[in-house]
Amino acid sequence: MFLKIIAPVKQVPESGNVKINPETGTIIRAGVESVVNPLDLYALEAALLLRERYGAEITALSMGPPQAMRALREAAAMGCDRATLVSDRLFSGSDTLATSCTLARAVRKLGPFDLIVTGERATDGDTAQVGPGIAAWLDIPVLTYVSKITEISGIPGGTGMSIRAERLSGEGYEMVCAELPCLITVVKEIGPPRLPTLKGKIRSMEMDIPVLNAESLELDRELLGLNGSPTRVVKIDTPRITRGGKLLRVRDNESLDAVLDELIAFLGSKGIL
Numbered sequence: 001m002f003l004k005i006i007a008p009v010k011q012v013p014e015s016g017n018v019k020i021n022p023e024t025g026t027i028i029r030a031g032v033e034s035v036v037n038p039l040d041l042y043a044l045e046a047a048l049l050l051r052e053r054y055g056a057e058i059t060a061l062s063m064g065p066p067q068a069m070r071a072l073r074e075a076a077a078m079g080c081d082r083a084t085l086v087s088d089r090l091f092s093g094s095d096t097l098a099t100s101c102t103l104a105r106a107v108r109k110l111g112p113f114d115l116i117v118t119g120e121r122a123t124d125g126d127t128a129q130v131g132p133g134i135a136a137w138l139d140i141p142v143l144t145y146v147s148k149i150t151e152i153s154g155i156p157g158g159t160g161m162s163i164r165a166e167r168l169s170g171e172g173y174e175m176v177c178a179e180l181p182c183l184i185t186v187v188k189e190i191g192p193p194r195l196p197t198l199k200g201k202i203r204s205m206e207m208d209i210p211v212l213n214a215e216s217l218e219l220d221r222e223l224l225g226l227n228g229s230p231t232r233v234v235k236i237d238t239p240r241i242t243r244g245g246k247l248l249r250v251r252d253n254e255s256l257d258a259v260l261d262e263l264i265a266f267l268g269s270k271g272i273l
């Protein structure tokens, strides 16, 4: 068996550093360190495990500004065979609808595939809509929150190929099955991502990474960037967490018992004890 796998990876600001422009509602990216979306590393790991089990060619795919090339080189350093960047000024301002539409068209451009493996969600936009969105545009089945790939069976390229997997649900696990080609979004339980090797890093620096722009995707301009994005971020608020705390001071040994009594009474009044 030999699978063709596509792994979409997003470059995101390092999460501790996410700052939002209160006026525009967009992320301030200037001067902020970017990383591969941490949850996409699990998707890459899932793809690499499948390659070890069945044989596969893995293509990492990213949509973003030219610097997203770095995310692709990191994916290549982990072991991806190929990588493609989808980049054009016309894509800026894309919401999840336009992003998934553009990525789906890029997937079509890459040729026949068996499986798309995405992260559960991106740590900046955090919608978890892009994976299922790509599947919808491609009209293929989607399995979300996959924690274990049990089996892939059938003959690649033929009819009747399928995937069996476990997915996290609110109550525990579900066993699910879908025909290929399909898209899965994976959760951390799939297994810890491997570290890039030195050999992988060198290979990734030498890898030729093609760039697909709006023209090469032959997409209607109405579907791209802001034109193709019906969602607007109107307002972003940072929730203020206020706690009605109480400061209790132990001044000397004698006051300890009294302070403890007061603490217990206070916690009791809050329903904590």
Ligand SMILES: Cc1cc2nc3c(=O)[nH]c(=O)nc-3n(C[C@H](O)[C@H](O)[C@H](O)COP(=O)(O)OP(=O)(O)OC[C@H]3O[C@@H](n4cnc5c(N)ncnc54)[C@H](O)[C@@H]3O)c2cc1C
Pocket: 007, 008, 009, 010, 011, 020, 025, 026, 027, 037, 039, 040, 043, 061, 062, 063, 064, 094, 095, 096, 097, 099, 103, 117, 118, 119, 120, 121, 122, 123, 124, 125, 126, 127, 128, 129, 130, 131, 231, 233, 236
């Ligand atoms: C504060 C904020 C609020 C936003 N609110 C909305 C909103 O309400 N509605 C809306 O439609 N958009 C919104 N956006 C825009 C949107 O989040 C992103 O710009 C983009 O559409 C990707 O969505 P996501 O980050 O939520 O990805 P998710 O859907 O969370 O990502 C899931 C997976 O899809 C893949 N993926 C996602 N993006 C890419 C990419 N560019 N390249 C390759 N793979 C990718 C990755 O494998 C990832 O793990 C918001 C952005 C910000 C910063």
